[in-house]
Amino acid sequence: MWSIFRKLVGLIFYPDVCVYCGALGSLLCSNCYEAIEWSLLPPKLDINQPIASLEVVSMYNGPIKSLIQKLKFYGVIDVAQVGAELMYQSLNLPKVDCLVPVPMHPKRLSQRGYNQTYLLAKALGKIMDTPVANILLRTEYGLSQVEKISRPQRTQVLTRQFVINPSLQTSKLPKSVLLIDDVVTTGTTLSACVKALQTAGISVVHVATLAHGY
DSSP states (O other), X not given: OHHXXXXXXXXXXXXXXXXXTOOBTSSSOHHHHHTOOBOOSOOOOOOOSOOSEEEEEEESSHHHHHHHHHHHHSOOTTHHHHXXXXXXXXXXXXXXXXXXXXXXXXXXXXXXXXXXXXXXXXXXHHHHTOOBXXXXXXXXXXXXXXXXXXXXXXXXXXXXXXXXXXXXXXXXXXXXXXXXXXXXXXXHHHHHHHHHHHHTTOOEEEEEEXXXXX
């Protein structure tokens, strides 16, 4: 019920209005597009696994921060298309077998009603003409508690939280993937996802996110 209410709120109070300045006409107006603080270099992250590439659109501030918050917390799911277009236009995205969204625990998914990273991946996949696969599952709930512990402990806990979807045959997994997330902070979540993918035999893992926040 709550997820449906949030979606209705998004439709009623956030029609084609710029997510940052409120100007009518589009979800991201030209002025706010120009205000994006583009990330020119990949951030230094705590990713212990070898990755083929890391691409980030922007710092987690200004228009990008507002876009992500509207998508995650206010049910404005149409901005996923805007985010995907920004990723496609500004990043050097590789050709891969499929896109893989960072998964959400089923309980959190039920509360929110959707996984914003899946919406991003789905929209980006259409632009790139590349399939999207829910290869990863999240097995434990309660990241708010995980975030309060030390980084080494967080890494250890997160490593247990991501597994390969048991409904998939290991022999049919793709050889190369592009892992999609909305915001990356320390990189420990992405590192855990990459480890799960590579342990399953997916040797080439690229990473792309909308924002990097401290």
